[in-house]
Amino acid sequence: EAKRPGRSHITFFRELASDEDSRLLRLEFALRHALTNEELSIVYQPQVAVNTGEVHGAEALLRWNHPELGPISPAEFIPIAERSGLIHEIGMWVIENACQQLRTWHHLGHANLRLAVNASIDQFYDAEFYERLERAIQVSGIDPESLVIEVTESIAANADTVVEQLQRLKSLGVSIALDDFGTGYSSLQYLRSFPVDYLKIDRSFTSGLGSNDTDHNLVATVIDLARSFGLYTIAEGVETGEQLRILHELGAPLAQGFHISRPISPDEFGVWIDQYSA
Ligand code: C2E
Ligand code: MG
Numbered sequence: 001e002a003k004r005p006g007r008s009h010i011t012f013f014r015e016l017a018s019d020e021d022s023r024l025l026r027l028e029f030a031l032r033h034a035l036t037n038e039e040l041s042i043v044y045q046p047q048v049a050v051n052t053g054e055v056h057g058a059e060a061l062l063r064w065n066h067p068e069l070g071p072i073s074p075a076e077f078i079p080i081a082e083r084s085g086l087i088h089e090i091g092m093w094v095i096e097n098a099c100q101q102l103r104t105w106h107h108l109g110h111a112n113l114r115l116a117v118n119a120s121i122d123q124f125y126d127a128e129f130y131e132r133l134e135r136a137i138q139v140s141g142i143d144p145e146s147l148v149i150e151v152t153e154s155i156a157a158n159a160d161t162v163v164e165q166l167q168r169l170k171s172l173g174v175s176i177a178l179d180d181f182g183t184g185y186s187s188l189q190y191l192r193s194f195p196v197d198y199l200k201i202d203r204s205f206t207s208g209l210g211s212n213d214t215d216h217n218l219v220a221t222v223i224d225l226a227r228s229f230g231l232y233t234i235a236e237g238v239e240t241g242e243q244l245r246i247l248h249e250l251g252a253p254l255a256q257g258f259h260i261s262r263p264i265s266p267d268e269f270g271v272w273i274d275q276y277s278a
């Protein structure tokens, strides 16, 4: 009798694990068809200059609306895309679309707008990536500098080989942002050797501004550090006017977050930028 609760405990975890596995399998299978079924879309989150309020650009963020399961978070499906290799096809689709969108905005008169696109490290080790990226830039006719490729700070785990890939990327003329800065392998050494243009301060630090002294000091330090390296900082996840005010005080150049705007559709972006600029 005493064994009973133990056994049901094990059964419980087995069922839990298999539920998770089957969701993963289901998502991976569905993701294979998500592109052709037009279930993927891109939303754009504005980035603004803290000092002047000027619109700097936007970050392209992928969305997946599964016909039965509804919206699936990129935090869930990007790792699946990476593990299955689908990230190459999906990642290129995002870049090609984003370049077209940027050209449209440039033609509408927002000539200085920049667009940031997230990329997974796997894409950097794919020779086709550079060719297709170059073609996407040529076809859209955008100035390559106005395209920013965001890579997470975790690329530093591959520091030995990744510098070469980053240089290859830079040689196409694009800009590079180090995403989620502060959460991973931050080291002065990497900052010195990586040819990056922007540091994005992770939301987990921005959210402590005004309430947590350690976060406050960390953000201040990163802003100064970036400046001394000739990099721009973008504070991510700015949710309150108070956070934006402190960033202004600290001399942060750029900010992005729900307080400025949530990620929005291209149509909504057009409306937002006109209202915001007015
Ligand atoms: P990320 O690049 O660090 O993007 C920022 C995330 O924070 C986005 O979540 C955005 O919606 C969210 N965010 C922005 N402002 C705020 C705020 O003020 N408060 C809060 N609570 N959240 C905010 P999202 O769109 O769910 O994306 C999650 C992650 O998925 C991204 O993190 C990025 O790493 C990845 N991702 C998204 N699109 C792509 C893509 O096209 N390719 C790749 N490889 N990864 C992508
Ligand atoms: Mg990003």
Ligand code: MG
Binding pocket: 179, 180, 200, 202, 203, 236
């Ligand atoms: Mg980030």
Ligand code: MG
Binding pocket: 180
């Ligand atoms: Mg993030």
